[in-house]
Amino acid sequence: MYVVLSTLILLLIVSTCILLLFNLRNRLGLAPLYILLGGIQYFQINIDYIEPYMILGEFPVFPQSIVLFSAMLFAVLLIYIKEGVESARILIIAILISSAFIIGLFEIAAIQDYFIRNTNRTGDVNFTLFPNLNFKVFFIGTFLLFFDFILLTSIYQFLISKIDKKHYFLILLLSLWSVLIFDAFAFHTVLFFGTSKYTVALIGNFIAKTLSAVIFSLILFLYLKYIDKVFETTSFIANQNREVLSILNYKKKYLDLKVEKKISEKKISAQYEKTLTSISDGITTLDTNWCYTYVNKQAGKFVGRTPESLMGKHIWSEFPEVVSLPFYNACLNAFKSQKAHISVEYFSSYGKWFENRIYPTPDGLTIYFTDITEKKVIEKALVESEAFNKGILSSLTAHIAVIDKTGEVLAVNKAWNDYSVNNGGHNYESTLVGSNYIEVCKHGISEGDELSQNILDGLMSVLNQKTRHFEIEYPCHYKDEKRWFTMHVEPFGTELDKLVISHNNITQLKITEEKLERTNLKLKEAQRMAKLGNWEYNPITKEIFFSDEIYQIFELDKNSPQNLYKRYKSKCILENENAIDELVSNAIKNETGYTIGYFINSNEISQKYIQEVGEIVKDENSNVILKGTIQDITKDKLISDELTQSNEELLKINTELDRFVYSASHDLRSPLTSLQGLIQVLEMQIDTSGKVDKEPINLMTQTIDKMDKFIADILDYSLNTRTELAHEKINFESLIKSSYEDLKYMDLDYKPKLTLDIKQTVDFLSDPKRISIILNNLISNAFKYHDKNKKNHFLNVFITVDDKNVIIDIEDNGIGIKEEYIDKVFDMFHRATTLSTGSGMGLYIVKETIEKLKGSIHIISEFEKGTKFSIILPNSL
C-alpha cells in the first residue's frame, strides 16, 4: 500500500517538476528541464539493484524506474507537442548527453576513490572498478531510450493525422502506452530472454507501464486542455500537420523552407507594394493619432499631394475642409466602434465622388478611396433615363403591355390601365398585371371570335420567332362609339421570350381615311362622268401616276408590268412621234404649262380625241413636278368640228351674200344712173324747145331717185353688217349740217328751222360712216314726214357729249306716229304712213346700226304733233 502511495507521490512530484519547469521556459529557458531530465535518466539507470515490488504478489516491477522512464517520455511528448520538432530533438540529445555526462563524472569520481583507497590501503581491497554500473544495461537502455523517443514522436504524429482531434486523450494514451510496452518488451527480451525472470518481469512491466501510461497521459491531457489551453489556438492544429518522421528529417526541409520563405516573402512584399501603388483605389493607413503611416500613389493623386509629403502628417490638419464632411464622422465612428464603415460622398474641393471604405486595424485605420465620379454620372444619367422612359411610357396614348411566353401580363403603362378601367370591370380584371393575355385570347376563341384567333396566331408566331413583328387592325366599338385600333406585337427581352404589345387608337385616322375614301370615290365618279383623268410625272424619279380614269380612257391595263409611258405613247396618234416628249421637256425647261389635243387609237370607237393639259407644280423641296389632266373630248370635238364647219359655211354664205348684195346693188344702180343721165339730157333738150309739159319727166326723175335711194339703203345695210367698226373723232356739227344741206334741195317747199345745240367738252370717238347713216336717216325722215298743215316747221337737234356717252335728241313737229305703229317702226319694210315715200328700210337700218355701235334708241311720238328720237351711243374714247 505504501509502495503504491509513494510511487504516486513520486509520479506527482516528477510530473509537477517537469510541467513547472516547462511553464517557466519563457523566463528560464529549457535548460533546467534538460538538466532535470538528464538527472532523472541517470537516477533511473542507477536504481536497477533495488528490490523489486511484486505486483499481484508474483510479478516483479521497479515502480521508481517505470515512473522516471515514463516521466521522460512524458516530457519529450510535451515538448514535441508544444515546442515543435526542433526543441524535442534538442531535448532528446540533451537528455542523452546530460545523463552520459553525469555517469562519466560519477565514474571518474568512483575511479578516483578507488585509487585513493588503494594508495591508502584503507577500506575494502576488493572494491572493484565501476562498482555500480551495469554497462550492458546502460548502453542497451540508452540506445533503447533514444529509439523510444523517436518512436514516441512518430507514433504521436501518425495518430494525430489519423484520429480525430476530439479523441486527443486517446492519441496521447496510445502514444505513451505503445512506446512503454515496446520498451518493456524490447528491454526484457534483450536482457532476460530465456531466463526464468523473463515472463514474470514482462507481465509485471506490462501492468505497471499501462498504469503509468494512463496516469501520465491523463496529466498531459489535463495540462494541455485546462492549463495551457492549447486547443483554442489556431497554431496548435497547424503544428500537428507535420510528417510522421519529422523528428528525423525536419532539419533539412526547414532550412530549404527558410530560404524559400525569404524569397517568397521578398516577392510577396514587392508584389504587395506594386499592387498597392498600381491599384486604382487610393489606400492610406492612419495610426491611432490620425497620422499617415501609408499613402499609395493613387491616394496622393486624389488629393493632389505626393505620398511622401503626407507621411507622418496629421490628416485633419492637412485637410481641415474635410472635417465638416460626413467622411470625418465615418472615420471617428469606425475608430470608436472598431467596425468597418463605408461612406459615399461628394468632395467639392476635388470635384469628385468617392466611395470610402474605412477599416479599423490594431494600429489605427485603413481607408480605401474609390473614385466613383464616372459611375455616379452614369448612375445619374441612368436614373434620369429611367425616369424619362417611365415618363414617356405613361405619357404615351398607346396602350402598352409586356407579357411573358406563358401570356402573363408583366407590366402595363398608364394608358393601358386607364383603358382597362374605362372599359368596365370585366375588361380590367382580364387585362391587368398578372392576368393572362393568351388565356383571354383563348376565351375569345371559345366564344367564336375570329379576331382572337388571329391575334393568338400572331402572338405565337412572334413568340416562336417565326416573324419579327405582328400587326393587326381591328374594330372595337364600345357602346355607341365607333372605334378602331391597331395592335403591334414585338419580341422583347434578351431571350426574345417576352412580347411588347401596344394598342393604338386609330379611330380618328380611320374616320379621316373613310372620309378620304368617300371623297376619292366621288372624285373617281366625277372623273368617270367627265371622262377626265389626272396624272403626275416626276422628272427626277421618272415616276408616272395615272388616275384610274386615264387607264379607262386609254384602255390600258392598270396591272400590266410593262412601261406605262411606252404603252401610253403607243396609243397616241401623232404626226411627230416625239411631240409629247418635246412638249414635256420644254415644259420642264421653261417651267410653263401646255395644252395639247390629239387622237388616240381606241378599240371602242376607232379613235378618241384627247385634250391634255400640263402644268408645272413645285413640291415642298422646290422640285419641278409636272401635273395635269387628260380628258376624252371626242364628243365635244365632233360637235365643235361640226360647228366650225357650219360656221365656216355660214361665213362663206354670208360673204357671198354680202358680195352679191353689193354687186347686185351696184349693178342695179348702174343702169339707173344711166337713165338719170338720159333724163337730164332730155330735159336739156326740152328746155331749149320749151314746148313740152315737163311733169312726166319730173315724175320719172322722182321714181328713179326713190329706187336709187332704196339701193343706197341696201348698200348701207350691207355696209353696216359687213364692215368693222372705226374709231375716229366725230364732228357732229358738220355731219348734221351737211346732212341738212343735202336735204334742203329735196323738197323746195319745205324748209324746217334747224336748231342745233351741242354741249361737248371731250372728243367723241366712234364710226363716222355709221353715225352719218343714223343721222342722215333720222333727219331725212323729219323732212319726209313734215306736216303740211303746219306753218312753222322746226327741227331741233340737241347733243350732249361726255367721256362715256353721247345723247342725241332729234325732235320735229311732223306728222307723228300713231300709237299702234310705234312698236313697229323699226321693223324691216314696215311703213307707218301712207304718205311714206321711203323704202321701209330707213329706221331698220338705224336700229341695226345703233345696235352695232352698242347704243340704244327711244322714240316718243304723238300722232299729228311730232316725233322725238333719243339716241345714246357709247364714247369709245
Next chain:
Amino acid sequence: MKLKEIMLVDDNSIDNYVSKIVTEKENIAETITVKSSAIEALEYLKTKADNFPELIFLDIKMPIMDGFGFLLEFSKFTVDKKANCAIVMLSSSISNEDMEAASNDQHVIDYLSKPLNKDKLTKVLDILIQKK
C-alpha cells in the same frame, strides 16, 4: 375758161353719150375725146405727141382693166407729160372703199357719182381753177 381737151373713159356708151352732151353743152373744152375702155384710153395717151388732156373722167367698173388699173398704168407716164392732167372718178358706185382708194391717188382731184350734170361739172372746174 376753156380747156383744150377732156377725155371720157367709160365702157357704158350711154353714160359716155350723156357725159359728152353735158360737157358739150357747157362748152368748156375744145375737144372731147371718148374712149370705151381703159386700154384704149392708155393707147391713145401713148400715141399722143403733145400734151395730155387736161381733164379725164374715169369710170371704175370696166371689163378687162378697171379704173384703178388705168390709174396704175397712168402713174407710169413721165411727169412732164401728165403735168397738166387731172383725173375725176365718175362712177355709179357709192362704195366707201372705192372712194377712199381713189382719193389716195395723187392725180385724182374728185370723185363724182353718175350721172354727170351741170352742178358737178361746175364743181370740178372750180377745183381745177383752184389747183392752177
